[in-house]
Amino acid sequence: MFDALLTKEKQIAVIGLGYVGLPIALAFATRFRVVGFDINAERIAMLQRAEDPSREMPTEAFQDADITFTANPDDLQQAHFFVVAVPTPIDDYKVPDLKPLLRASEAIGRALKPDDYVVYESTVYPGCTEDDCLPLLEEHANLKLGVDFKLGYSPERINPGDKSRPLSSIRKVVAGNDAEAAQTIAEVYGSIITAGVYVAPTIKVAEAAKVIENIQRDLNISLMNELAIIFDKMGVDTQEVIKAASTKWNFLPFTPGLVGGHCIGIDPYYLLYKSRQLGYDPQVINSGRRINDGMPAFVATKLVQKLLQKDKDLRQTKVLVMGLTFKENVSDIRNSKVADLVRELMKYAINVHLVDPHASPNEVAQEYHMTLMDRPSSQYDAVIVAVGHDEYKILDIPYFKSLMNGAPILLDIKGLFQVDAEAGIDYWRL
Template structure:
């Protein structure tokens, strides 16, 4: 079959063609459930325990509720062979960085090798990547790998596409069915096939990027831009702290200007904002360009946890004491512990000699222990501490009244409220209060 004939066969694909979503985490599961409303979808994950949980209607990420999961037509499996011969494979595995902050493509390449063995050239399958990468990974790394493992020819036996994920864990407003979906294929027929597939999912519309590399670049700068803006907020926070000013007070005033960008300071972790800029900087350096702004922003944000701990220590006049840290996940109202910068605060406080107790109503205690060696104390709210640090503004913490907050702190203690969740509370006289 010629390439033009192969392209035409892609365009003739029907909505009944099987779709396989590879990776059922925070990104893959909501996408698979949404796709299953209009297509035959198999969700594949190498974690057999995760598949067992999903089969029971349980989602540990809390991105899909039990009712929606049980009602879905989605099939889930950890058996790769059950995914053979599909028309479309969508890869949503993590793309982390290694200990030296360099892109770690091992999960992506492992998933690519697995699906390469499942391809049926008669189906003219499309392999779509949603994982965040730097421009060129899909076509220059993944495509050749598929060819080597499968023995098939790209552009004839299989085709490549890219559609960057935009999942924001815990965000019920910007869910996968309410956001604009960017799609790009290696040719127009693939792009249109992906536009039709994702068009059945989202009500916000489809944007056809000029090329796969364009779509890859768009994704990686989305989070890099946010990282840089937050880094500016964190730097001015450190400046204003020396002036005795509250950054939150300053931002309230500055925010009255119509074109002021309303970012806030804080701990920047997670699987996207704290990671993606390193993919862009790696790409830049491989081209001989030193990405000064991107790396400066990362440096500021990576050091924010240590700065917070040192600030608390200084406000206590270097007195060693007991510290309760409320929240250890990377953001509010999610159980996700990946790349949580609260861990940096805890490590620094302990290095300074403080006795630190951790509490989080959403984080999995086993995961916290396994990933970071941290112990969560479910009964931590029954005692008093020299310092109470509201590190993550979970809903249960935001709902605490003044009496509840005060009951956690010794009479001459310090309340450190990073996000200003208790700024409106009339706390007892004598308590020190500090926020960014």
């Protein structure tokens, strides 16, 4: 398989061309022939013009790439090595929504041929690849794993917005249904990953390794969020505490914040779901999720308290929220906890204005039914800097005061600014 891919006798297909799929597709296209497939025809049209809808990949990354972008599932018939990078979200009840993954498996099954490979990159609970996806592949292809085709898993490790760690510099974990599959998958990925490849002993181990990477971060941040709540009641600056504690070599300087996005805020629910199916209700993971999911309400309550202390009529107040994407310097608004913060403020009948230089107004309207303003207005009762975009880091206190009325309140969720007591502004940071 590897030699046939190198000589371009056979092709790779990447299914799902978002934050994960597009970088891997373009990286593969520097060595192999690639079919880039996505069900979103509008996205495909942009990619055909060498435009990344997520604004992560530069135009140069498309140049000289041996790739064909398509929304036609029939084009998958040309491929022999399939890489699945579709989203794995949760539903309104925080239960894993496998529909994109299962639909992709069905489409691949209809294109699957003897001796083909299928590798999943989407984040799932251990066992999902073999228990949920494999039966669909076999059913729609009328083929048998191990006899007719090979199966693998290689968890994505893309860090959106991080230009210092491109795909090739992040070591890749791979696994296959047998030793031959694992070796071939390692060769294919190893040809584009300069940091090297780690071969996990089983697909379940590789799946579990991915999901605990994000659970660990989720729990560390939840600890800092809980500490921030405690320290706030004590009148202690959490950021100063972290700075002092960081002087010890083995202290891990995690910081409090709003935990959203399509990884840290989602992946723990996949392991929670599977664990409960097996009769065990995780205590620590669930507690961390509960704390992090509760932070938008905590921040909203803090602002309401400050407004009331200044004798503000909440129904007459106007608040500016700066930043909606799930993290700094990206356009991705999926599972943004800033949206939850806005909803919490609106429960108090507060008039909320929302700006973000990276987010798409159309996507914000479609996803959250909220309006993204082109620029801030004036005479705000408070400003919340919710996301640490570079555009916000260069702002100063006089600028924020110019946006507000005579009793300015600034909530700095990311701790971007240093404010003196004499600055004439009611300043609070998480």
